[in-house]
Amino acid sequence: MTKGPEERIAELTRLIRYHDQRYHSDDASEIPDADFDQLKRELLELEAAHPELVRPDSPTQMVGADPSTLFTPVEHRVPMMSLDNAFDRDELNAWAERALRRLAAARARRAAEESTAQGMLLSADDQEDDEDRPESRGAIGLEGSPPELGGLVCELKYDGLAVSLRYENGRLVQAATRGNGRVGEDITANILTLKSVPHLLPAGAPQVLEVRGEVYMPLAAFDALNAQQEAEGKPRYANPRNTAAGSLRQKDPTITATRGLSMWCYSVGEVHGGPGVATHSATLEYLDSLGLPVNPETVTVDSVNEAWEFVDQCEDRRHDLPYEIDGAVVKVDRLDLQRELGATSRAPRWAIAYKLPPEERTTKLLDIHVSIGSKGKATPFAVLEPVFVGGSTVEMATLHNQDQVKAKDVRPGDTVVVRKAGDVIPEVVGSVLAERPDELPEWEFPAICPCPHHQPLVRQEGDAAHYCFFPRCPEQLRGWIEHFAARNALDIEHLGEQRVSLFIDLGFIADVGDIYALDYDLIRELEGFGELSVANLAAAIEASKQQSLARLLVGLNIRHLGDTSSELLADAFGHVDRIMEASVEALAEVDGIGPIMAESVHEFFQSEVNREIVEKLRAAGLNFIQDTSSDAAAESLFQTLAGMTIVVTGGLEGYSRDGVGAAIKARGGKSPGSVSSKTTALVVGENPGASKLEKAEKLGIPVLNEAQFQELIETGTLP
Numbered sequence: 001m002t003k004g005p006e007e008r009i010a011e012l013t014r015l016i017r018y019h020d021q022r023y024h025s026d027d028a029s030e031i032p033d034a035d036f037d038q039l040k041r042e043l044l045e046l047e048a049a050h051p052e053l054v055r056p057d058s059p060t061q062m063v064g065a066d067p068s069t070l071f072t073p074v075e076h077r078v079p080m081m082s083l084d085n086a087f088d089r090d091e092l093n094a095w096a097e098r099a100l101r102r103l104a105a106a107r108a109r110r111a112a113e114e115s116t117a118q119g120m121l122l123s124a125d126d127q128e129d130d131e132d133r134p135e136s137r138g139a140i141g142l143e144g145s146p147p148e149l150g151g152l153v154c155e156l157k158y159d160g161l162a163v164s165l166r167y168e169n170g171r172l173v174q175a176a177t178r179g180n181g182r183v184g185e186d187i188t189a190n191i192l193t194l195k196s197v198p199h200l201l202p203a204g205a206p207q208v209l210e211v212r213g214e215v216y217m218p219l220a221a222f223d224a225l226n227a228q229q230e231a232e233g234k235p236r237y238a239n240p241r242n243t244a245a246g247s248l249r250q251k252d253p254t255i256t257a258t259r260g261l262s263m264w265c266y267s268v269g270e271v272h273g274g275p276g277v278a279t280h281s282a283t284l285e286y287l288d289s290l291g292l293p294v295n296p297e298t299v300t301v302d303s304v305n306e307a308w309e310f311v312d313q314c315e316d317r318r319h320d321l322p323y324e325i326d327g328a329v330v331k332v333d334r335l336d337l338q339r340e341l342g343a344t345s346r347a348p349r350w351a352i353a354y355k356l357p358p359e360e361r362t363t364k365l366l367d368i369h370v371s372i373g374s375k376g377k378a379t380p381f382a383v384l385e386p387v388f389v390g391g392s393t394v395e396m397a398t399l400h401n402q403d404q405v406k407a408k409d410v411r412p413g414d415t416v417v418v419r420k421a422g423d424v425i426p427e428v429v430g431s432v433l434a435e436r437p438d439e440l441p442e443w444e445f446p447a448i449c450p451c452p453h454h455q456p457l458v459r460q461e462g463d464a465a466h467y468c469f470f471p472r473c474p475e476q477l478r479g480w481i482e483h484f485a486a487r488n489a490l491d492i493e494h495l496g497e498q499r500v501s502l503f504i505d506l507g508f509i510a511d512v513g514d515i516y517a518l519d520y521d522l523i524r525e526l527e528g529f530g531e532l533s534v535a536n537l538a539a540a541i542e543a544s545k546q547q548s549l550a551r552l553l554v555g556l557n558i559r560h561l562g563d564t565s566s567e568l569l570a571d572a573f574g575h576v577d578r579i580m581e582a583s584v585e586a587l588a589e590v591d592g593i594g595p596i597m598a599e600s601v602h603e604f605f606q607s608e609v610n611r612e613i614v615e616k617l618r619a620a621g622l623n624f625i626q627d628t629s630s631d632a633a634a635e636s637l638f639q640t641l642a643g644m645t646i647v648v649t650g651g652l653e654g655y656s657r658d659g660v661g662a663a664i665k666a667r668g669g670k671s672p673g674s675v676s677s678k679t680t681a682l683v684v685g686e687n688p689g690a691s692k693l694e695k696a697e698k699l700g701i702p703v704l705n706e707a708q709f710q711e712l713i714e715t716g717t718l719p
């Protein structure tokens with residue numbers, strides 16, 4: 001049942017107050033800004049439609065939340081205001097038109113007042129004409145031509161928190177948060193730790209200068225902090241804005257000092273003895289000349305159309321910047337016009353914020369399912385109510401493993417925050433606890449594999465992942481066969497993803513051994529299989545029997561064993577049978593083979609089903625002997641990555657950490673440990689390093705997932 005306006009207004013008021021409190025006072029927003037804005041817009045619209053229901057204490061009539069008592073209250077002599085928002089070009093135009101109308105009305109009013117003062121009773125039309133007369137010009141100098149907004153200053157909207165710095169006779173004496181706009185909190189000791197904020201201004205600085213701006217956490221500082229958290233086994237911080245807020249509200253300034261916070265100044269409050277500037281852009285230049293941090297991206301333009309261009313471009317620039325922005329701000333440059341336009345109770349009329357489409361949204365977590373990878377790895381993923389975020393609709397997002405689900409405290413039925421920045425893989429940030437239904441049970445990792453064999457999912461000590469160890473698990477089979485046929489393994493050219501799926505679905509293949517027992521007469525009957533394509537497939541399968549032992553080992557899909565380690569084993573043992581019979585100790589004696597790998601190889605060959613598969617391959621006539629040196633094997637690979645520099649971050653299913661580098665090198669590529677402008681592509685596996693990802697994004701370097709990387713390896717072209 002839909003709620004009546006009164007009821008909905010009460011509900012929205014409650015929700016907005018709650019989230020406002022979280023955002024401003026507790027530094028722990030539960031919902032993304034976009035969702036919060038949506039609540040506010042709905043309330044504004046309802047109030048506009050039902051003015052009789054507007055309560056004097058409605059959140060639409062106030063700025064921010066009341067300050068907490070954590071720090072001493074500071075009264076702002078000039079209130080710190082908020083900004084009204086525009087969400088598209090029409091709303092930006094509407095703002096400019098409103099401002100123009102207001103200027104025209106003010107001018108008409110003033111002209112009327114002057115006429116009255118002169119005892120002349122003129123009609124409204126005459127007043128218009130009369131404005132050209134020099135004696136009717138007012139002190140503000142607007143008259144003479146149709147009202148114009150003049151220059152517009154376009155700034156980025158920095159995603160941090162507003163602060164006010166007070167300099168007296170050039171010395172920083174006080175710094176305060178915005179609080180509710182009238183009263184904030186004293187954070188002087190913490191602000192003094194910011195390297196970009198001068199403690200002293202040059203000689204000749206005004207007697208009193210209040211500087212307003214945004215304190216933010218640069219992305220590099222945020223990544224470094226999270227890397228440190230991870231190294232200490234502590235949970236990651238969710239986003240730079242909240243972390244900046246938390247860092248600034250530390251009781252101990254030495255903690256703030258370690259957080260690498262920075263600031264952009266964007267306006268002034270109280271000023272005595274300043275140089276008397278006429279425009280906002282001149283104010284910014286003046287602040288810059290005093291050594292205060294002023295953002296270099298700011299531009300002044302002559303029209304709303306040009307302002308829109310700036311606003312429109314900021315979305316593209318968003319990921320090239322070393323700090324987060326959530327939009328752009330357009331301000332009337334002339335201070336006389338700013339004064340003329342004035343402000344509402346919460347925001348100036350001479351400025352408007354354009355909010356970028358959100359990169360975080362909330363949605364319902366419908367369920368958590370588990371997918372089984374080609375090596376049996378069970379990965380939980382979120383099934384979401386579809387939500388448009390970061391430029392695409394997200395319905396699923398990986399949750400990595402059991403520990404991640406626990407750390408994020410997400411449960412089916414929760415409202416969760418989903419984040420998708422640019423091209424980056426979507427992620428579930430966490431749950432909105434305020435919206436959790438009562439007694440929502442915690443999610444339990446399933447004890448059995450989702451496949452029809454219902455084999456147990458096992459988590460071994462020291463491993464974050466669960467595995468299904470049953471070799472014929474159909475959930476794994478598809479991945480295993482694709483892996484077996486891949487270029488770095490048996491390299492079976494005409495056995496692609498679609499054909500693998502088809503043959504499995506038709507029951508032609510139940511394990512990799514069956515590839516060599518395919519009935520080509522049956523295949524010929526299938527749609528899409530001409531004589532030639534069947535002949536090509538048969539030839540490719542036949543040729544694969546001659547591949548090296550190392551490649552066969554890769555194809556066997558043994559956990560933890562990648563290309564390089566397969567080479568090492570093949571070189572050391574020379575025959576499948578010797579590897580099959582080797583003890584864990586013997587395997588671990590091979591240089592480059594660690595105990596985990598040795599254990600895994602041994603375990604693989606202990607399995608009855610796996611031994612059956614090996615026998616099938618032997619019977620089919622596959623090469624079980626290492627007769628090519630590893631160098632020759634590398635050379636025999638196509639140099640698909642010649643001249644390319646591929647950086648890998650996070651774990652890949654098909655490769656060990658060393659193996660992936662070796663695979664790239666074997667194909668003529670380079671694989672350094674860090675991203676630079678020379679990087680051809682960044683490959684992102686599980687639990688990737690945030691800094692590499694951010695850097696690649698900043699430099700516009702393509703980001704590939706494992707499947708896309710495999711495609712690159714195979715084809716030599718970026719997908």
Ligand code: IVH
Nearest residue numbers: 081082083155156157158161162214266329
């Ligand atoms: S001007 C009186 N300029 O956005 C006008 N604000 O949503 C004061 N912000 O409270 C604000 N970048 O914390 C201004 N270039 C910018 C800004 C900016 C970020 C923040 C500021 C403000 C909030 C309003």
